[in-house]
Amino acid sequence: MTEEASTGLPLLGEPAPDFEAETTQGPIKLSDLKGRWVVLFSHPADFTPVCTTEFMAFAAIHDELAALNVKLVGLSVDSISAHLAWIRNIKEKMGVAIPFPVIADLNMKVAMKYGMIHPALNSTAAVRSVFFIDDKGIMRAMIYYPQSNGRFTPEIIRMVKALQTTDKYKVSTPANWQPGDKVVVAPPKTAAEMEKRLNEGYECKDWYLCFKSV
Structure with missing residues (x-):
C-alpha cells in the first residue's frame, strides 16, 4: 500500500505527515508552517447543517488561536469552488466570515494520510477530526468525532493551552x-x-x- 493510499493514523510524538494542498486562501504546505502550532480539522461535507454550525464556531475561536501562535486549517473532500460558494453562503446567510483556509481534498490524499476516512461510517467523506501539531511539526494530540455530532470548540482551545503549558513548564x-x-x-x-x-x-x-x- 502506498503512502498516499495509507489509512493508518498518524502517531503521537512523531512528525505530522507533510502535505501540500490547494486551499480557499491559496496553496499551503504543512512543513512551511513550522514555527507555528497548527490545528488541522476535517468536516464531512460543505453545505451541510452540522458542518455549517461548526464552521461558525471555529470562526469564533480563530483569533484566540492566532494569539496562541496557532494556524487554524480546515479540510473536506469537496472542491475549491464548493468551499468558496459555501463560505460565501455562510457570510451572506449567517453573517459570519470564515477567516481560516479550507483545504480542497478531492483526491483524499491528505485525508488518507491522516486517517480521516472511516469506511464503516462513510467511504467518501471525512469524519470530524482535529489534529494538534506543535511548532516543530510534531503530532501532539488527536480527537475524532462521528459525522453526526458537532465538536465543542472550547475543548480545542483548552487542549492547545494545556499542551503549551506542558511544554513551557x-x-x-x-x-x-x-x-x-x-x-x-x-x-x-x-x-x-x-x-x-x-x-x-x-x-x-x-x-x-x-x-x-x-
Whole structure:
C-alpha cells in the first residue's frame, strides 16, 4: 500500500505527515508552517447543517488561536469552488466570515494520510477530526468525532493551552484542567527524590501526586 493510499493514523510524538494542498486562501504546505502550532480539522461535507454550525464556531475561536501562535486549517473532500460558494453562503446567510483556509481534498490524499476516512461510517467523506501539531511539526494530540455530532470548540482551545503549558513548564495537566488551575509535577524516580518531594513546597496528596501553580 502506498503512502498516499495509507489509512493508518498518524502517531503521537512523531512528525505530522507533510502535505501540500490547494486551499480557499491559496496553496499551503504543512512543513512551511513550522514555527507555528497548527490545528488541522476535517468536516464531512460543505453545505451541510452540522458542518455549517461548526464552521461558525471555529470562526469564533480563530483569533484566540492566532494569539496562541496557532494556524487554524480546515479540510473536506469537496472542491475549491464548493468551499468558496459555501463560505460565501455562510457570510451572506449567517453573517459570519470564515477567516481560516479550507483545504480542497478531492483526491483524499491528505485525508488518507491522516486517517480521516472511516469506511464503516462513510467511504467518501471525512469524519470530524482535529489534529494538534506543535511548532516543530510534531503530532501532539488527536480527537475524532462521528459525522453526526458537532465538536465543542472550547475543548480545542483548552487542549492547545494545556499542551503549551506542558511544554513551557515541563509539567502535566490533571483531569478537567483549565488554564489557571494547578498542574501536576512529575513523580520522583528514586527513593531519595520521593522523600525530598514532600518538603519541596508543592501541594502533595502523597509522594506520587503533587500539584503546583504556574
